[in-house]
Amino acid sequence: MQEEINDKLKNYFSEGMEVFLPHVSINVVVFAYDDFKLKVFLKNIPQLKSWLLPGGHVRRDENLEEAAYRNLSLFGVNNVFIRQIKSFGDVDRVSDIVPTDYKAEFAKSEFAKWATQRFISVVYYGLVRFRDVEPTTSDFFGESTWMDVNDLEPMVMDHAEIIHETKKLLINELLTHPVAFNLLPETFTLNDFRGLYEAILDRSIDRGTFRRKMLKQGLVEKVDLRKDVLGRPAHLYRFNKKVYYKSLEQEAKFGF
Amino acid sequence: MQEEINDKLKNYFSEGMEVFLPHVSINVVVFAYDDFKLKVFLKNIPQLKSWLLPGGHVRRDENLEEAAYRNLSLFGVNNVFIRQIKSFGDVDRVSDIVPTDYKAEFAKSEFAKWATQRFISVVYYGLVRFRDVEPTTSDFFGESTWMDVNDLEPMVMDHAEIIHETKKLLINELLTHPVAFNLLPETFTLNDFRGLYEAILDRSIDRGTFRRKMLKQGLVEKVDLRKDVLGRPAHLYRFNKKVYYKSLEQEAKFGF
DNA sequence: TCAAAAGTGTTTCAGCTACACCCATGA
């Protein structure tokens, strides 16, 4: 069992040294929205207690963005909207990445050296619909899970810092570009939408004000179906792609 | 002469393969403001007709930001405010970087291969005071110059695209954080300041509105000296560092 | 008919815009 995992890792890395660029990796901070909370997608590797961001190496023949998509799909994350944030490359950021149990055997091997050398990680943020991702567990890739962004368990290396910085940048993104719709299902009520913003900004937003603002933008259009829950049923809306793409290009307003 | 340059390059690269990380480079898009125009600092390398961004490789023992500062100072750019933007790493972005005249001799050498392999460039923007930088010419590093950002000569590789994208990001920066003061001399009039914003945003801004907004922020404080030019002399102002650092941390406002 | 949640109307306030007017200086 342990043998088998070791073999898999050995293959991965020995092949990796040919196929992948050294010193360069990608990571994606994948966000989703569920139960009025903002979640991050995390994984671990077997034998390693703390958590890490999904990501991996970059093939010599693929672009950075392609590497991000490819690695995410390994963890069952598809249909994801990604945007590059920045890169993290301090000299000493690779430290505890090799699981303790492996160290004894692997410490002297070529691929352990390769994997623990200095890496510049190009970081993306990702937005997915919560229901589109099913966290899984595998011998090789370990366990994956959603975690509340405000309540993270211990993270490997500088990943906690990366999440923290990325969240700050995401907030700015959401305030200037209406990328939020990548976090919502196909159709949604305006209250769902508002709840998302409240979760991200961590404050309440007036119902009427939010409603009027969104409708005025034309960003959202009525589908005219209704929900079957308690109280007066809400209209369902979906995003207007055209208005969305247009507003993606707009620059910020003047006013510090 | 040509021999000498070749030797220098040869040393640079042969040492470089030991000292520098492969596949990772940094570039900085350095902006300055002069004559009501936004300028970019560019260089060429001898024998190469088109222009490129200042930058270079990353030492194995230095952080990315340190590499940016070190490389800039090689070109006489000091006292510069920098911030990381993002990274550019498409597979085919390194293409025409080796000067044609060198190709014949160097094509088969180790360091030519090293230098023309795929590089992920971590890009920063930089802001300096125009008067603080004196473009120079040297045999090894070539010629450097300021160029109007709206009127660029042909650039090497993807550098034109990098400048273009960086400028867009810079505009957003300037609209949300008052980093502009890094482009102005120690003291300045409010009209200088306004001119800077007009140059960057490429539109006119009402004098009164701009004035009131800046003064209200408390970002700027009167030094009470005066200019000796035609017409009524203006007050000179300088930045209030405290208010500046505070506003750097603020997040954007709600309102798409 | 009542509770629950959706949706609307309206007042208030702050801030930006535009533009006119006044002020200080040197020639």
Place this chain on the structure above:
DNA sequence: TCATGGGTGTAGCTGAAACACTTTTGA
């Protein structure tokens, strides 16, 4: 005293915030 630019006052518009009010449904 006039040209040149610095500095101020203000009316009007826009849009956010707050909160009360109305509507629609299921039980």
